[in-house]
Amino acid sequence: MIKGRYDDENLKWIPVLIIAVYLFPFLLKSATFSYKYYLYIFNIAGVYIILTVGLDILSGFTGLMSLGHAAFLAIGAYTSAILVDQIGLPFELSLIITPIIVGICGFVIGFPALRIEGMYLGLTTMGFGFIVKRLIIAFREWTGGAGGLHVSKATFFGYTIRNDWDNYFMIYTFAILAIIIARRIVKSKLGRAFMAIRDSEQAAQASGINLAKYKMMSFFISGMFAGFAGVLFAHTNHFISTDHFDILLSIFFIVMVLVGGVGSIYGAVLGTLFIVLMENMFIPLFEDGMSQFVHLEAGEFQVFIFGLIMLLFIIFQPQGLYGMWLKMRIYWKIFPFNPKKRFT
C-alpha cells in the first residue's frame, strides 16, 4: 500500500493544540491583570511565526540563505497600508493581493540566487534590505518617508479588529493556516524538489528538477508568507516606519529558524516563540540580577544572551529545539532499552 503524506506522524494532538491556542487568552486573562501586555508579545510572535515558517521553506528546505526578510515584511506592511488606506481596497482583498505582490518581489530577488549561493546570496539579500529602506524614504508621498505611516485597524467582513484581544484571534488563525499550508507544501512534490536542491544541486538536476524554476518558486512562496505577515504587522501595530525593519530583524529571523531547527516547520514555530518570549519576557527578568556581575545595558544584555544561545545550539544541538523534542520523544518511546551513546 502506498503510504499517505502524514502516515508517519501522530496527528491526534494537533486539534488539542489548536484548541489550546484559542483558550490561551482566556487562561491568561484569568491568571494576570496585565494580560494585554503578554497578549501583545504573543501577537508579535504570531506575526513572526508566519514569516519564519516561510523563511524556513527558503532557507531550511531549499538551502537558500536570506538576510532580507525584514525587507519583505516591510514591503508587505507598506503595500497593505497603501492599498487599504490610500487606494481604498478592503482589508480582505489586501490579504490576497499583498502576499502576491511581495511574492513577485521575492521572485525577482530569486534571479541572483540562480548564480550565487551561501554567504554571497545572504549579502545580496541584505543589500536588497538596504535598497527597500531607501525606496521607502524616496517614495515619501505614499510611504510618509522616514517619518513613518499610521495604519488603520483591520476590518474583517464588517467586524473591526479593535485591540490586542481581537488581534490575537486573527493572527493565530492565520498563523495556524500558514503552518498547515507550509506543511502541505514541504510534504508535496514541490517540497521534495526543494529538499533535493538543498541536499545536492547536481543530483537534483540529474533527477530532472529544473533548478531555476524551483529556486525562484521557493523565493516566491517565502515572499508570500512574509507579505502575509507584513499585512498583519501593519494593521495590528497601526504604525510602521523604516526603523521597524532594520537588518538586525532579518538576522533575528535567521536565529529563530536556527534555534528552532532548520528544515522543520514546527521548529520555526518553536524557535520564534522561544526567541520572542526570551527577548521580551525572560531576559528582562534576569537582567537586574545579572547586571550586578556584568555591567551591560538592557539591549546589550539581550544581544549577549542571543549570541550565547546561538553558539550553544550550533555546537550542542544543531537540530534545534524541534530536534531536541524528537530526541526526547524517541528516548521515552524505547525506554528503558536506550543504547547508551545514541542520546548524548
Next chain:
Amino acid sequence: MKKMTVMISILLLFIACGKQAPTPGVTDTEILIGNIQDLSGPMKELGAVLPAGSNLYFQYINEQGGVHGRQIKMIVEDHQYNPQKAVVAAKKLIEKDQVFCLYHVIGTSTCEAIRPILAETKTPLIAPATQSGTMSDLSRTAGDLIFHTDTGYDKQTNILIDYILNNDSNAKIGLIYQDDDYGENVLKGAGEAESRHSISVQKEAFQRGATDFTGQVGNLIKGSATHVIIAGVVKEPIIVMKTASAMGFSPQFFGTSPTMDHRVALAAGPAGEGFIAANFADLWNSDASEAVHYRELCDKYEVPEAYMGMYHFYGYITAKVLVEGLERAGKNPTRNRLINGMETLKKWDSGAFPPITYNSNDHAGTESVILVQIKDGVQTVITDWID
C-alpha cells in the same frame, strides 16, 4: 418614605464610590511615572543622561515632601530606538507596571509608534524628548494626550532661515540633514521657508550614524553655499565643520537644537569657531534662574561632571514641567485631571524654557528659540527669544 429615599441614595453613592477604579500609578504615598529611553541603541549616550537629569529634579522635589505628599518614582525602559520595542515597553509600563503617565519618551518614530496605545488607554505623554513638530499636531491619534515642550525642528529651521536672510538677503543656503524622521521634519520647515521667501535651499542628506561628509561638503562647495544649516546631533556638526575646514570651505555654519551640545565647541576646535545653534531652552551654565538652581542641586547631590550639560539639564527642566502638571492635577490626581492641569499653564515661566502655554487647541508648549554662538571656544547667547 423620604428617609428611605435618602438612605437608598446614600447606599447607591457608596456603591458608586466603591466601584470607582483607583487611578493607575497613584497611591497615598507615591506617583509612578514611566519613561522610555534608548539605553543601548544608536542614541545610548543620551539614554543614561536624560533620566539622570529628571531624577535630579525628582530627588529634590521628593526631599521637599513630594507632590501633594506623594513621592515621585520613575521607571525607565529601553527601546533601543526601535519603534516595535517602544510599543512593548509602553505596554509593559501601562498595562503591567500601571504607571500614571508616560514622560520624556525619546525619539520621533518611537513616540509615533506608541500613539495608538496612549489613545486606547487614555494615558498622557508629557514632554516627549523629540523636537519633531508632529508631536504637537492635535489632529493625530492621541494628539490631545501629548504635551510637547520643545520648539519643533520645522519651526527651528524656519527661524534659522529667517535669521540668515535678515542678515544677508543674498545668502545661498545649504542644508545637511539626517535622512530619517528628524530630517523629514527639518525638510518640512525648509520647504515652508522656501515658499515664504521664494528661495531655493540646497539639500544634502546623510544617513544616521554617518562619519564621512566629504560628498555633502563637496556638493555644497559646488553650489557655492554661503550659509549651511546642519541638522545632525553631536558628532555630525563636528565632522562637517572639520571636513569643510580641511577642504578650504568656510561658510557660516548653523545647527538645529540637538547640535547645541557643549561638546561641539570642545571637539570642533578652531573649525567650529562662529558656529551658531538654535536652542529651545536657556543654557545650563547661564544665569537663568533654573540653570542656577540646577547647578546648585548638581553640587548638592554630587552629580558626576561628565553628566552635567545640555542633555542632563534638558531632563531636569522637563521634569519641572511634569511636576507643575502634577501639582495642578490636585490632591486626587487622575489622568484627566493631569490633562486639565497641564492645560491651565498660561505663559508659565519654568525658569529655562520660554514661557509655556497649553490649552485644548494648543499642545505645542514653546514656539521660540535662542541662538547660541561659539566665540573663542565658549558658547555665548547672541539673541533673545525669537519666533
